[in-house]
Amino acid sequence: MKSKYLSSLLTTVTIAFSLVLLGETPAFPSKPIFSCQSNEGSLTTVATNNDGIKQSVFHWNLDPETTLANPQQLCDSVSQKLNNYLTVGNNLSSVTFKAQEQLGLPAVCVAKQSEQCSLLLFTLRPSLKPALFANTALASILDRDLQTSPIKFQDRGVQSTAYEVNLWQLLGWK
DSSP, X not given: OHHHHHHXXXXXXXXXXXXXXXXXXXXXXXXXXXXXXXXXXXXXXXXXXXXXXXXXXEEOOOOGXXXXXXHHHHHHHHHHHHHHHHHTTOOOSSEEEEEEEXXXXXXXXXXXXXXXXXXXXXXXXXXXXXXXXXXXXXXXXXXXXXXXXXXXEEETTEEEEEXXXXXXXXXXXX
């Protein structure tokens, strides 16, 4: 029994060592995949895989009157928050970008499928209709390729739209 266990352990260690020596690339990125880049004249939060395949996520073309932060601050902050979200073990194979009211302010966040916000990305200036204002802002900055799976929901009587995205698939990961 001990020799069978020892043999299995030795085989597993040998395979793992071989993969390291052969330089096998990991299935998921080993570095932050979100960055702020200038794309067609505007700042864009971009996801990049290990092979250099890129997917635009947010185009920071918000009206300056809608937020206290400038586009560079928003782009840098959101890129860092998404990298941290990934680093702590969250999966980006099914992520929902959601607009809603947070503490009375219009906000855009990340949610896991139909759940509430799990990561606040940014807030906007106060508005008389915060959820509607956030919904309009999200639709205007989220890349069109990511708006293919909209989810309609009611939040305190206001219809909003969230967008479910599989970033791994868009970037060529399984």
